[in-house]
Amino acid sequence: xxxxxxxxxxxxxxxxxxxxxxxxxxxxxxxxxxxxxxxxxxxxxxxxxxxxxxxxxxxxxxxxxxxxxxxxxxxxxxxxxxxxxxxxxxxxxxxxxxxxxxxxxxxxxxxxxxx
Amino acid sequence: xxxxxxxxxxxxxxxxxxxxxxxxxxxxxxxxxxxxxxxxxxxxxxxxxxxxxxxxxxxxxxxxxxxxxxxxxxxxxxxxxxxxxxxxxxxxxxxxxxxxxxxxxxxxxxxxx
Numbered sequence: 739x740x741x742x743x744x745x746x747x748x749x750x751x752x753x754x755x756x757x758x759x760x761x762x763x764x765x766x767x768x769x770x771x772x773x774x775x776x777x778x779x780x781x782x783x784x785x786x787x788x789x790x791x792x793x794x795x796x797x798x799x800x801x802x803x804x805x806x807x808x809x810x811x812x813x814x815x816x817x818x819x820x821x822x823x824x825x826x827x828x829x830x831x832x833x834x835x836x837x838x839x840x841x842x843x844x845x846x847x848x849x850x851x852x853x
Numbered sequence: 854x855x856x857x858x859x860x861x862x863x864x865x866x867x868x869x870x871x872x873x874x875x876x877x878x879x880x881x882x883x884x885x886x887x888x889x890x891x892x893x894x895x896x897x898x899x900x901x902x903x904x905x906x907x908x909x910x911x912x913x914x915x916x917x918x919x920x921x922x923x924x925x926x927x928x929x930x931x932x933x934x935x936x937x938x939x940x941x942x943x944x945x946x947x948x949x950x951x952x953x954x955x956x957x958x959x960x961x962x963x964x965x966x
Contacts, residue, residue: 747893771951783943783957790952829895835951839884839903840911845895 740764742830744844751820752852758805759815759847761830769835772813774804777827777846786828789813820851855879859944859958866934866965874929874961876944882956883949885927886911887919889940890960896943902927903949934965 743762751757763772774786789797789804797804805814817824830844857878866872878885883904888896888911898911900919908919916938918930927946931938941962945955 769951771953773954775957781941781960783945783955785954785956788952788954831955833951833953839901839909839949840898841886841945841947841955843896845893 740844741842742832742844744830744847746847747845748848748850750850750852751817751824753822754819756816756818757820757849759817759828759830759849761813761815761844763811763813763830763832763842765811765832765834767834767836771833772804772806773831773833773841774802774813774815775829775831776824777829778823779826783829787815817849822851822853825849825851857944857946857956857958859942859961861961862959863962864964866931866963868934868936868965870934871930871932872934873931874942874944874963875926876928876958877926878944878946878956879925880946880956881924882946883924884947885921886945886947886955887917887927887929888943888945889913889938890943891940899929899942936965939963939965 770791772789776784787799787802801818803816827846829846860875886901887899902908902921905924944958947955
């Protein structure tokens, strides 16, 4: 079974609007971390935001927030007030405490911000 | 700050040639990783090293070998390159805690003719 599933290969959003990128995960480990990365066309991988499985509140970092629904095993990334520079690939990843050495990545969502 | 440094950035090989991709990190991280990225397939783990002196296979280890030379350096070797190994290769490192993200190098674009 896939550890991380991203069902949206491509998304479009109007500049200044908010957008949600979906991510579901599969684990039986009670302790895990969820991460989102951005990969612009230049190719580098940029860490955006982290959510721990025991965190009571949804993580936020500037315009990025994580809509964490533990019972549904989803960790959706919300980008508010989209900017042209947000156009990129976005990857969701998970790290389990008991197998903490490995990261599991989804296949990514390509976001295009329309002016 | 250098972070994670990969060399080379680009390489073209002929089928059957060998080469080593180099990776070094200066963040005192325990764990290091090698991934390949192909269109539509996200990042696939080739090998990782949880700590100095240990290495483990990931999802797609065939055709590759690794060496954790010391805490800073983790190299990936292609003994006999094949066209199927044409890809972008990323090295990453992290601390050995589940709340710590990976930090990535800029990638190596490798083409096998």
